[in-house]
Amino acid sequence: MKRNIVLVGMMGSGKSHIGRKLAQRLNWQFVDTDRKIERSVGMSISDFYRHEGEKAFREKEFNILQQVSRYHEAIISFGGNFPMNIEAYRVLHRYGYIIALQSDPHRVEERVGRHIGKRPTVDYGNLHEFVIKMIRSWEDIYSYCDYVVDTTRGGASQLVETIVEEIDRQGVSFAERKQKEYE
Ligand SMILES: Nc1ncnc2c1ncn2[C@@H]1O[C@H](COP(=O)(O)OP(=O)(O)OP(=O)(O)O)[C@@H](O)[C@H]1O
Ligand SMILES: O=C(O)C1=C[C@@H](O)[C@@H](O)[C@H](O)C1
Numbered sequence: 001m002k003r004n005i006v007l008v009g010m011m012g013s014g015k016s017h018i019g020r021k022l023a024q025r026l027n028w029q030f031v032d033t034d035r036k037i038e039r040s041v042g043m044s045i046s047d048f049y050r051h052e053g054e055k056a057f058r059e060k061e062f063n064i065l066q067q068v069s070r071y072h073e074a075i076i077s078f079g080g081n082f083p084m085n086i087e088a089y090r091v092l093h094r095y096g097y098i099i100a101l102q103s104d105p106h107r108v109e110e111r112v113g114r115h116i117g118k119r120p121t122v123d124y125g126n127l128h129e130f131v132i133k134m135i136r137s138w139e140d141i142y143s144y145c146d147y148v149v150d151t152t153r154g155g156a157s158q159l160v161e162t163i164v165e166e167i168d169r170q171g172v173s174f175a176e177r178k179q180k181e182y183e
């Protein structure tokens with residue numbers, strides 16, 4: 001039996017946007033690991049990355065991952081540069097139903113290009129090539145996920161219904177939260 005739903009995928013695939021709506025739909029808690037890191041370090045992801053570097057960011061993210069992986073009835077949206085290595089996968093998959101979100105390059109480019117500077121590792125001067133490379137780096141991960149959703153088209157409400165239907169179809173069940181455990 002699972003406890004939570006984990007959303008992973010490339011930057012701009014809609015994890016935060018759809019995750020928030022999915023949580024509302026199920027009346028579950030919404031957790032965004034980027035926001036959780038920001039609260040814990042007291043600065044934006046971009047500032048933390050600039051001041052402390054990639055290694056510190058990755059450590060923080062893995063630390064948060066271990067913490068949130070045990071949550072019940074939570075939609076957990078991860079950062080789009082989240083390295084889904086085998087160690088992280090094992091921690092998350094024990095209690096989490098893992099959904100990968102993906103979009104076509106033009107849509108990712110459009111979404112990521114909206115807030116220049118917000119995403120610390122994006123090459124905004126060469127966005128098209130950056131997006132193509134990022135999309136490629138996610139390709140091997142989909143086969144490890146329980147479900148892959150294409151978010152290129154369709155509004156959030158429609159995509160949320162598609163996800164809920166698939167979870168029902170797969171007959172996934174989730175343990176209920178019995179006490180307040182986070183946020
Ligand atoms: N299905 C959608 N329909 C319309 N707009 C969307 C949709 N999905 C995402 N967006 C918009 O695209 C932008 C990026 O989405 P979002 O922040 O959810 O991506 P993300 O996957 O969480 O990215 P990151 O990995 O960088 O955190 C936001 O402005 C969001 O409102
Ligand atoms: O490395 C990066 O540029 C980013 C990392 C993730 O946390 C993302 O969620 C963020 O939007 C950008």
Ligand SMILES: [Mg+2]
Pocket residue numbers: 015016017032034077078079080
């Ligand atoms: Mg996000």
